[in-house]
Amino acid sequence: MAPNTATDALRDGKRRQAQALLRDGEVWLIAARESGVRPEPALTLVAGVDVTWDSLFLLTRSEAVAIVGRFDADAVPPGWTVHGYDADLRALLRAEVTRLGARRVLLNISEDDPLCDGLTAGLERRVRGWLATAADLPTLEWDSAAPLLGQLRSVKTPAEHAAIREAVQLAEAHLREMAAAARPGWTERDVAAFLHGLCRRDGAEPSWGWDACPNVHIGPDSRPSHAPPGDHALRPGALLHIDYGVRLGHGYCSDIQRVYRLPDGTPVPGEVQAAFRACWQAIQAGADALRPGTPGHAVDAAARAALVAAGYPEYQHALGHGLGRATHDGGTLLGPRWPRYGQTVEGPVRLDEVYTLELGVLVPGHGFIGLEEDVIVRDGPPQWLSDRQDDLKTLG
Amino acid sequence: MAPNTATDALRDGKRRQAQALLRDGEVWLIAARESGVRPEPALTLVAGVDVTWDSLFLLTRSEAVAIVGRFDADAVPPGWTVHGYDADLRALLRAEVTRLGARRVLLNISEDDPLCDGLTAGLERRVRGWLATAADLPTLEWDSAAPLLGQLRSVKTPAEHAAIREAVQLAEAHLREMAAAARPGWTERDVAAFLHGLCRRDGAEPSWGWDACPNVHIGPDSRPSHAPPGDHALRPGALLHIDYGVRLGHGYCSDIQRVYRLPDGTPVPGEVQAAFRACWQAIQAGADALRPGTPGHAVDAAARAALVAAGYPEYQHALGHGLGRATHDGGTLLGPRWPRYGQTVEGPVRLDEVYTLELGVLVPGHGFIGLEEDVIVRDGPPQWLSDRQDDLKTLG
Incomplete structure (x- = not known):
């Protein structure tokens, strides 16, 4: 390793x-x-x-x-x-x-x-x-x-930006390989084992450990948690949600979430499409608010309000966190003013920081839609390190 | 991994x-x-x-x-x-x-x-x-x-004893493979890379990290330190000292030191033989003193006195430390009453604890002789987990 x-x-x-x-x-x-x-x-x-x-x-x-x-x-x-x-x-x-x-x-x-x-x-x-x-x-x-x-x-040097970008790109390449290889019957464990094989091949480690990374959820009965991947299996029409990242030899890592669907010959259900759009737009609202000087809680509030305005419940975590040598890399947290977050959400967003932007919605009867992107704070709009997911991806 | x-x-x-x-x-x-x-x-x-x-x-x-x-x-x-x-x-x-x-x-x-x-x-x-x-x-x-x-x-369960024994045996097997494969010209880096390859093959990790484990010293110019392996190369007659251990999937690890010599057609020099015997006997003195109830510093003192009595300088560290999920696994330290060790050397040795016993001597013109064994504290003499090194081992 x-x-x-x-x-x-x-x-x-x-x-x-x-x-x-x-x-x-x-x-x-x-x-x-x-x-x-x-x-x-x-x-x-x-x-x-x-x-x-x-x-x-x-x-x-x-x-x-x-x-x-x-x-x-x-x-x-x-x-x-x-x-x-x-x-x-x-x-x-x-x-x-x-x-x-x-x-x-x-x-x-x-x-x-x-x-x-x-x-x-x-x-x-x-x-x-x-x-x-x-x-x-x-x-x-x-x-x-x-x-x-x-x-x-939290304020990264150009060399750190390059190191994180490298980790984002490798995680994306792994997920592309996984999506091309996935077959009906694969369980959450199978998906994780496939990605672990790619990590070993490429001399990388899962960003938050072999036990818990990737986080994989298949279908309506698999609830988001940090528990190890389980036995839910891919069937036609099923949603597959993955939270994944890799840490490279230099110690810097990535952290992204993607959602896939195994085709079943029918169109994507309307409520799944709608939930995906709402998540995408809420992340966009967060990105629009992510500017130097804005307090962390205000960035979270922008995304949270967008999701709630679209008719979905609030996500029960922060919109984003610093990313670097750790997947929760300190500095300002883009989170709500909850007691457990203390002062971490009060600090300002700073130029050249790297954040995740992540949130999700559970669609009853279908599964979890969760998106997560990695961005650099710039003077204007943030710079996307990840190849942003704009549509539900297709497996197989 | x-x-x-x-x-x-x-x-x-x-x-x-x-x-x-x-x-x-x-x-x-x-x-x-x-x-x-x-x-x-x-x-x-x-x-x-x-x-x-x-x-x-x-x-x-x-x-x-x-x-x-x-x-x-x-x-x-x-x-x-x-x-x-x-x-x-x-x-x-x-x-x-x-x-x-x-x-x-x-x-x-x-x-x-x-x-x-x-x-x-x-x-x-x-x-x-x-x-x-x-x-x-x-x-x-x-x-x-x-x-x-x-x-x-520090007081280990039988299941922990078995886990540590497994880690000791794998490290010993790796060192046997290394000793059989070693060739003139191999550098300290080559020795480390060979052992790392065996770790990867066997799904193990070096006990104290890929950078610093094994610790490898070849010849008279390589001084013991925790620095990464360097460029000193094996020549006929050279001493090779290794401090090595592996951590297995269950998290328990080993920590042993061995000394080898690459033959050059002449007998082992007398001063090398004498230093080896003195180290062996000092470790024996420590083992003889390692009984439940004895304070840690008294065990160290027995080994230290034996080495000094044989005419060698004191080692600049503790004789031994607990071994388990960490290579310095807490509990009583078998060390001298130096300020930096604080209260850790005052505690008693306890039944079923696992300790290293380690010390060494620098032989000018030849290199470092360092031995380290892993033992379980028993009511009588300690139980050796490692296959004790009784003579200088031959490479190749």
Whole structure:
């Protein structure tokens, strides 16, 4: 399997982008340990290295310093000043914090955004203990790195756009192969197994894991959920809904939904056609609202209102999320102002962010119509990374 | 690639083991979100499910309750009472905490043990906020789940022993194939690529990732580190050191080190032989000290003293660590009392735990001799899971 290793250019671009977001006297402190078991998503983003012992990565506007266990020192990529330690990192840390002129330390703590909440609770206590007020240390102010990190994750570089586009195009190619090969009698499991075979062939991974990606629903009795594909089988006239994406060797991924129908010699039923149009138009309404500066909840509200105006129930999730190294890649969420979304829907949409736009309708007696597209935020209308689905696709 | 999915029996066994360790009135609360990106190792251990939104798993002596987002509800395995929510989990959580008669809530927070530190800092704040004192809630005491979780991870069930043994045996088979195939001119990269090919063929993954596992060192100029394999090439008389393990589909893994020599028609140099014997004997001293009830640091001290008494420098790491679903699987560490190891070396060795025993010596002009074995703690001498290396192995 392809390792999820960003190229040097991708990773170094993100580190430089982070440094440009920092102010004088600020140190962004990324702390991690056993990151192979418990990845720190921010560390993956800016340094792309796995660490074993307690490790600290300090970024300022002009410097990048890594304090890691002796055996991990050689694995830190170029661009970082590396200190390897054996028994105790404290003296190194205190000397570096002083040398860097740190006045404000930013930690990866966020109640609302899981991708900005990479610091674990015990390691937080440890880091604060190491930097507790002492004669040899400047007085430090502490804050959350989430505003910086959310922006860093979500505002993509051109190299990241290219990496995501590559992942979108491979997922689309896989779905074309699947649609051409699908036969009556195929179950949801068969569809997933076929796509997994293409992933293995092409050195890719399903975006959200082998168990749950793709999400496949066939016919009226298969309800959308994150459960593994089941036994519902393709019969003439059946709808097939797929939520799928691939992660490539560089770690960037895609996330799209498509709907197909196995022909049965009769026209597509009117209620299926109508539901498809309503979904398409609601996504268009969301895309029309997706402009730099608009709050996330307003983009969701535009799509939601369009769907409800067409006579369909509200979807029970957010219209869209950031897409990048994760399928829920942090930053602003294009979602409703529900308690569980907290502050994540209040932030503004930003230029060069990449979002999904997704929603669906259950058509009783037929099945689930769900569409999902991937787009880049531009100054004008968003740029579609996916080859947008404009009509119900035909299988076989 | 094989998904890292424990069988139902393995996972349910761990859940029941955890429940037996809880006292009346105690609730072990495992909180997770976006676990595909940021796995919660305890959740993987007892429930084996990935969750997306804020999710809470509550275990008491007699009950297992999961509160997860609507779309994840179907993915929770049997044995859990599942509540799916849409907009807000708070009412569900408060009702369950009351119904379960909770008086003491245990959270996965540990300064010392990364595998017991699965709760992130922002999610900790959120969970405490949800359960802040209120009229409709019992008064709650908070504590760390680390003592319970460390024991749960480290004390293995018979099914876990069998799973680890399977992983040890596959790694050994791979190394035998590699040793038979190795040729003069092979670089460290070639050795790693050969072993990766066997992993793909057999549906396994390298225990600590494709980038860093195996760790390969050839000859006197290749220093032990966690860096990816390099360009040092096999020449007659060269030593080859490998640190390798595989993770199988059920998620359990192995971790062994072996040393080989490419013959050059002359006897093995005396200083190489002597260093090998010293390593072997130091590991034996560690094994002799590995008994239930002995503190971790005392086991390390026995091996360390043996190596130093033979005239070699101390190894700059711990003698051994727990082995299971992770290569550093929590619980007691068999390590020296260095600050960076904190409390992890103070705990006792327990019956049925699985440990590595590993150490090495750099022989100037020749290369690194490193040995690592995997053992189960028994009432008498430990049970060797690995086919112990008793002599320098020959390549080709």
